[in-house]
Amino acid sequence: MFSHDPWVWIAAIMTLAIFSFLYKENWFYRIAEHLFVGMSAGYAMARAWNNALVPNLFNPLFADFGRNWPLLIPALIGLLYIFRFVPKFSHLILIPIAVGLGLGSGLSIAPTIQTDIIKQMQSAIADASNVSAGGWGLAWGILSFIGVLTTLSYFFFSREHKGALKVSASIGIWFLMVGFGASFGNTVMGRVSLLIGRVQFLLTDWIHVIR
Amino acid sequence: MKQKLPLLIVLVLGIFFTIQFFVPSRASEVTYQTTLQWWLVMSSFAMVLALGSLINHHALKIKRRKEGWWNSWVTLAGIAVMGGLGILGGPSFRMGWANDAYTRLFLFVQAPMDSAMFAILAFYMASASYRAFRARSREATVLLVSGFVVMLGIIPFGAMLWHRIPDIAEWVMMVPNMASKRGILFGIGLGATATALKIILGIERSWLGGGGK
Numbered sequence: 001m002f003s004h005d006p007w008v009w010i011a012a013i014m015t016l017a018i019f020s021f022l023y024k025e026n027w028f029y030r031i032a033e034h035l036f037v038g039m040s041a042g043y044a045m046a047r048a049w050n051n052a053l054v055p056n057l058f059n060p061l062f063a064d065f066g067r068n069w070p071l072l073i074p075a076l077i078g079l080l081y082i083f084r085f086v087p088k089f090s091h092l093i094l095i096p097i098a099v100g101l102g103l104g105s106g107l108s109i110a111p112t113i114q115t116d117i118i119k120q121m122q123s124a125i126a127d128a129s130n131v132s133a134g135g136w137g138l139a140w141g142i143l144s145f146i147g148v149l150t151t152l153s154y155f156f157f158s159r160e161h162k163g164a165l166k167v168s169a170s171i172g173i174w175f176l177m178v179g180f181g182a183s184f185g186n187t188v189m190g191r192v193s194l195l196i197g198r199v200q201f202l203l204t205d206w207i208h209v210i211r
Numbered sequence: 212m213k214q215k216l217p218l219l220i221v222l223v224l225g226i227f228f229t230i231q232f233f234v235p236s237r238a239s240e241v242t243y244q245t246t247l248q249w250w251l252v253m254s255s256f257a258m259v260l261a262l263g264s265l266i267n268h269h270a271l272k273i274k275r276r277k278e279g280w281w282n283s284w285v286t287l288a289g290i291a292v293m294g295g296l297g298i299l300g301g302p303s304f305r306m307g308w309a310n311d312a313y314t315r316l317f318l319f320v321q322a323p324m325d326s327a328m329f330a331i332l333a334f335y336m337a338s339a340s341y342r343a344f345r346a347r348s349r350e351a352t353v354l355l356v357s358g359f360v361v362m363l364g365i366i367p368f369g370a371m372l373w374h375r376i377p378d379i380a381e382w383v384m385m386v387p388n389m390a391s392k393r394g395i396l397f398g399i400g401l402g403a404t405a406t407a408l409k410i411i412l413g414i415e416r417s418w419l420g421g422g423g424k
């Protein structure tokens with residue numbers, strides 16, 4: 001009745017160890033939890049080595065050092081992170097952080113404005129003026145545009161929420177609540193489908209109750 | 212000097228790469244691609260910092276025999292085994308047995324624990340939602356109804372109750388939900404841009420440590 005595959009047993013025991021937390025915290029769960037943290041860190045380490053360092057640093061350097069030696073520059077800057085563990089030189093860690101922040105900020109400004117601000121507003125206006133969408137399509141587009149504006153008005157704190165701004169912000173709250181409810185529903189269903197997957201694994205692959 | 216140099220680096224790189232986006236030339240594109248490769252290399256070394264901190268934390272716990280110290284051995288073993296096998300089985304060493312063990316450990320230990328860990332959140336979300344959803348105000352009622360409709364719309368049971376429920380759920384997702392998400396994204400965009408500018412111009416200095424003083 002039970003599976004004969006030792007790996008399936010290991011997976012089942014680990015699943016039960018995590019689920020045992022639903023009863024109360026116990027040593028079985030704590031072992032699984034610590035193992036999970038360790039394995040995830042090891043996995044991230046292997047991924048950083050195999051997917052980032054080997055193809056982008058070691059392979060180019062070993063293939064043609066003369067041409068690719070500039071890659072030593074980011075490697076040396078990255079190595080400065082290690083000085084975090086040397087108290088006397090710990091301030092050197094600010095250099096790779098500064099490079100990361102400078103690059104990150106510089107590279108993100110224009111794309112953020114383009115995708116999160118301009119594109120969002122463009123789409124909202126396009127939906128609200130799309131006559132070809134027909135009666136209801138256009139109505140929902142206009143409603144959606146009103147939703148965007150009222151939601152934004154709720155986050156406008158430069159003026160006290162009085163009069164028209166108060167009305168607009170109140171409508172915005174309603175749109176926000178519908179959005180939060182929808183996100184919540186989606187998240188819950190995502191978690192439930194994971195739970196179903198695990199229970200299905202236990203009953204199908206491990207105990208063979210479901211075939 | 213300890214703080215001026217990092218601030219100067221942020222200023223120069225920040226301004227350079229903000230302008231780079233608007234320069235439509237081959238050199239600009241090559242600079243962008245090279246920078247992405249450099250960034251990938253540099254940020255990979257941050258993993259050393261993260262792993263070092265984790266190993267340090269658990270090594271100290273073992274050394275000082277703190278409560279549950281033996282669990283720290285499990286974490287350290289997990290890092291060593293998964294990290295070691297992943298590197299040995301990867302493209303740099305290509306050891307078949309290591310790759311096989313790494314894949315099996317991922318599929319039969321890490322992945323099941325990962326999904327089980329997120330699955331138990333379903334129970335906690337259910338109890339949290341009971342407290343949050345007790346419709347005490349009109350806004351809470353709207354949240355309750357919207358969440359309930361979306362949940363019912365996703366599962367076949369919803370369609371069994373009333374065939375229009377999936378359509379209503381889709382409408383909720385595509386109209387009011389989309390409107391609020393667009394508004395929030397707009398706010399996030401403005402906030403992220405303002406923060407990036409503050410960092411580049413040296414107004415935001417908390418990353419230097421010491422509360423920016």
